[in-house]
Amino acid sequence: MWGPQYNSPPVRWRIELEIEFLTAWRIGSGQEGETTDMGILVDPDGTPILPGSSIKGVFRSCCERLAGALGVTACLLDRDLSGVDCWNGFDSASFRQEKKAISEGKPRAVELRRRMEEKTCHVCRLFGTTMMGGRLILSDGCLTKEGWPELVERRDGVVIDRDEGVARDGLKYDYDVAPAGMNFSSTLEWIDYPRALEKEERGQTLRERALVAAAIFQWSDGFSLGGFTSRGLGRARLVVLSVKSVDFGDPEQAGKFLVKREWNLVKDWENRWQGWIEEQLATAIPGARVTA
Numbered sequence: 206m207w208g209p210q211y212n213s214p215p216v217r218w219r220i221e222l223e224i225e226f227l228t229a230w231r232i233g234s235g236q237e238g239e240t241t242d243m244g245i246l247v248d249p250d251g252t253p254i255l256p257g258s259s260i261k262g263v264f265r266s267c268c269e270r271l272a273g274a275l276g277v278t279a280c281l282l283d284r285d286l287s288g289v290d291c292w293n294g295f296d297s298a299s300f301r302q303e304k305k306a307i308s309e310g311k312p313r314a315v316e317l318r319r320r321m322e323e324k325t326c327h328v329c330r331l332f333g334t335t336m337m338g339g340r341l342i343l344s345d346g347c348l349t350k351e352g353w354p355e356l357v358e359r360r361d362g363v364v365i366d367r368d369e370g371v372a373r374d375g376l377k378y379d380y381d382v383a384p385a386g387m388n389f390s391s392t393l394e395w396i397d398y399p400r401a402l403e404k405e406e407r408g409q410t411l412r413e414r415a416l417v418a419a420a421i422f423q424w425s426d427g428f429s430l431g432g433f434t435s436r437g438l439g440r441a442r443l444v445v446l447s448v449k450s451v452d453f454g455d456p457e458q459a460g461k462f463l464v465k466r467e468w469n470l471v472k473d474w475e476n477r478w479q480g481w482i483e484e485q486l487a488t489a490i491p492g493a494r495v496t497a
């Protein structure tokens with residue numbers, strides 16, 4: 206899935222993590238629940254599930270919020286809103302025009318990739334666009350063995366009249382929530398190119414490392430996931446279980462991984478990540494001075 210990029214050996218990172226729900230939470234199914242108006246996503250046994258795509262969406266939003274502070278561009282998938290040019294936020298007419306200009310020049314694959322990156326904001330380069338695959342994945346949550354109380358809870362809601370600010374008579378609804386205390390394990394993996402020949406591409410590697418590190422640190426303090434978070438649902442905390450990597454520029458590491466799927470355990474990851482963040486700040490923020 207990673208594909209050849211940048212003509213240089215990549216480094217692959219793997220974070221094994223756990224997400225602990227401190228409150229009840231819900232990821233809506235878009236359908237009625239068994240006994241309520243609004244159901245949640247469950248597996249065939251009725252156990253609430255946590256899709257990797259849901260985690261990734263919220264992780265992306267977290268990275269977008271951190272982008273400014275780290276000197277990283279984020280289009281927010283809306284060029285007008287963010288003021289950042291990005292193919293992912295383009296209107297379709299300008300997008301077609303750009304695509305035509307590129308195809309007429311018949312650039313080689315490497316050149317095409319470079320042109321696409323130039324037109325893509327830093328956050329979209331990591332998470333992917335409709336044109337360009339992302340380089341970060343999050344696996345579906347896997348319920349940890351502590352299990353769950355086998356009970357989907359039911360909550361009531363009322364439709365509030367926006368003008369009057371009061372509940373409208375008779376307009377009540379109910380919805381399912383998954384209980385507090387459910388824990389899921391998941392893995393976050395991404396790939397980068399610290400040995401890329403071009404300075405811009407090495408710069409992108411540092412930006413992404415700083416972004417992922419800052420977002421993981423933030424999630425360790427707590428974050429919200431799923432629907433109705435304004436009603437206090439979906440408060441969660443992330444715990445990093447382990448950080449591993451494979452440097453494909455190191456024949457021994459690459460060999461061990463390719464033959465035995467052996468990862469290299471990164472023991473001092475917190476210090477290294479702090480180093481990434483400080484280096485990115487020193488590089489990207491004018492006037493920033495980081496002292497050791």
Ligand SMILES: [Zn+2]
Pocket residue numbers: 279280281282291292293294325326327328329330
């Ligand atoms: Zn973008």
